[in-house]
Amino acid sequence: MTSLVSNNLIQDIDFGFFALVDPDNKNDSKLDQIIFTINNSNFSCVLVGGSSISDSKFNHRLKKIKNGVNKPVILFPGSSNQISQYADGILFTSLLSGRNPKYLIDEQVRGVELIKKYNLSVIPTGYLLIGPENNKISVQRISGTMPLDFNNKENILHHALAAEYFGMKYIYLENGSGSDSSIKPGLVNYLCKNINIPIIVGGGIKTRKEIQDIKEAGARFIVIGNLLEENPDSNFFSSLLD
């Protein structure tokens, strides 16, 4: 039987952008525009996921995204309830920065049956929540875990190396959706020099300068969520992600 564990949806991309779309109802009125902008700007693929779904239309929205987007659709689920057949793959994350078994392994075990059934490409990813302790971001609130102190680079490196030694294919440095700040390029650069798997960076990225600095620091992928959802203007994103 062929293994689903592969990163072939994104492994050949030297550098790229992920659009992140929350499959909750907050995007319903602008989902068409979001899809248009993803298709007409330099996004490599779309991640779909959020902290929670407040209604029963998750699959309906996924179907709309999958049918509308001409790029890979990769699930980035906030829980095992966010697994759909209307996707190409899944970032199979474990929240390694925390010590809550629910997000380290429980939700993953709950999700595998559907992942197998839907034959989703699995992209094993070490998910590290980074930030100052008073940064009350939603993933921190929902996961019930504290982020790693962004000043303690050595501790972050040790978590990233643990992910690498587990065989995970990517590290996702998460600064929290809608954060005021973003991951510091110095941290990305330090990790890139000391680990052998690519880094995904997301959370609070809004400007060309942040994008350039994080890219130059060595990130493989940059995730943009809120900025796209708040202003899904294809001209803006064509020039931002040129």
Ligand code: 1GP
């Ligand atoms: C959140 O890293 C992503 O999981 C994206 O963050 O919504 O702030 O772009 P933003």
